[in-house]
Amino acid sequence: xxxxxxxxxxxxxxxxxxxxxxxxxxxxxxxxxxxxxxxxxxxxxxxxxxxxxxxxxxxxxxxxxxxxxxxxxxxxxxxxxxxxxxxxxxxxxxxxxxxxxxxxxxxxxxxxxxxxxxxxxxxxxxxxxxxxxxxxxxxxxxxxxxxxxxxxxxxxxxxxxxxxxxxxxxxxxxxxxxxxxxxxxxxxxxxxxxxxxxxxxxxxxxxxxxxxxxxxxxxxxxxxxxxxxxxxxxxxxxxxxxxxxxxxxxxxxxxxxxxxxxxxxxxxxxxxxxxxxxxxxxxxxxxxxxxxxxxxxxxxxxxxxxxxxxxxxxxxxxxxxxxxxxxxxxxxxxxxxxxxxxxxxxxxxxxxxx
Numbered sequence: 492x493x494x495x496x497x498x499x500x501x502x503x504x505x506x507x508x509x510x511x512x513x514x515x516x517x518x519x520x521x522x523x524x525x526x527x528x529x530x531x532x533x534x535x536x537x538x539x540x541x542x543x544x545x546x547x548x549x550x551x552x553x554x555x556x557x558x559x560x561x562x563x564x565x566x567x568x569x570x571x572x573x574x575x576x577x578x579x580x581x582x583x584x585x586x587x588x589x590x591x592x593x594x595x596x597x598x599x600x601x602x603x604x605x606x607x608x609x610x611x612x613x614x615x616x617x618x619x620x621x622x623x624x625x626x627x628x629x630x631x632x633x634x635x636x637x638x639x640x641x642x643x644x645x646x647x648x649x650x651x652x653x654x655x656x657x658x659x660x661x662x663x664x665x666x667x668x669x670x671x672x673x674x675x676x677x678x679x680x681x682x683x684x685x686x687x688x689x690x691x692x693x694x695x696x697x698x699x700x701x702x703x704x705x706x707x708x709x710x711x712x713x714x715x716x717x718x719x720x721x722x723x724x725x726x727x728x729x730x731x732x733x734x735x736x737x738x739x740x741x742x743x744x745x746x747x748x749x750x751x752x753x754x755x756x757x758x759x760x761x762x763x764x765x766x767x768x769x770x771x772x773x774x775x776x777x778x779x780x781x782x783x784x785x786x787x788x789x790x791x792x793x794x795x796x797x798x799x800x801x802x803x804x805x806x807x808x809x810x811x812x813x814x815x816x817x818x819x820x821x822x823x824x825x826x827x828x829x830x831x832x833x834x835x836x837x838x839x840x841x842x843x844x845x
Contacts, residue, residue, distance in 0.1 A: 550599035553586075558613055568652040597624070597625050598794070601779035616644065622732075655672070677698060696723065700719050700727075703718075708761070755771070778793065779796060790843070797825075803832065810842065
């Protein structure tokens with residue numbers, strides 16, 4: 492079994508509204524990366540009706556907007572400069588106030604690959620935000636709570652921007668001193684976010700506590716159970732899962748179904764059973780991006796999950812019963828096909844090769 496303590500140890504591996512240091516001018520509409528263009532692209536009441544192609548284009552533009560913002564935050568933090576949090580507040584509010592946008596944005600980001608390792612941390616933060624918002628929605632968080640959860644997810648790992656790149660990108664085992672520096676990212680994050688504490692009190696706390704664990708085996712303060720805030724518990728679980736299923740310089744990604752199994756087995760030791768249950772309800776037993784074999788022996792890739800039928804995801808057929816690639820893009824909702832069902836998860840390495 493993969494030990495979470497090993498994974499975690501290795502994988503850590505004067506702000507005001509309208510801060511002039513933030514270079515993306517949200518009042519102009521001629522830059523496709525500016526947040527204002529998103530509002531022109533779609534109104535919240537019309538997003539559900541967008542054609543599939545335009546819907547995908549919208550998600551891509553939203554993703555690019557967040558990436559651009561976080562890259563600028565990264566630059567400023569590395570230079571010990573302040574950054575403006577108001578664009579992040581606007582973005583998270585837009586996501587939680589737009590019908591179905593949490594689900595749609597989650598589905599679009601869940602299928603992304605971390606091909607550009609230089610942007611790993613930024614893409615990781617976006618994935619953690621979308622998954623956390625899904626879990627928070629499932630736990631019936633209020634709009635105000637979802638806003639704080641989404642903000643916390645965008646910034647909880649901000650301390651890593653202060654960790655030297657030669658440590659973050661090291662392929663071999665970290666030395667004890669390097670590991671100590673790596674673990675300091677929770678304290679760096681708390682310090683960086685402390686100036687937002689009055690308006691957003693959970694930001695520094697989540698940054699500090701997201702590596703604490705239920706049994707007290709985490710860091711930096713060895714907190715346990717109710718000593719850890721609920722937002723940090725959500726962040727810790729989603730952070731670990733997303734790190735496990737993506738390639739890193741020092742290891743290859745774990746299969747999603749293996750990662751899910753590990754999470755379930757860790758309940759009440761590493762992670763809260765309450766949070767694990769909410770995770771499974773929202774992310775699914777067969778997460779988006781995983782491969783499954785059906786009872787007709789065909790293999791498909793999960794492209795959407797179903798809360799009402801967690802064993803019946805929506806899949807895109809990839810291989811037929813003979814192991815030949817299926818032409819086109821045949822997508823079906825298994826919950827609408829009672830005779831079809833998943834018999835097993837399939838590892839990517841075990842997929843047929845032509």
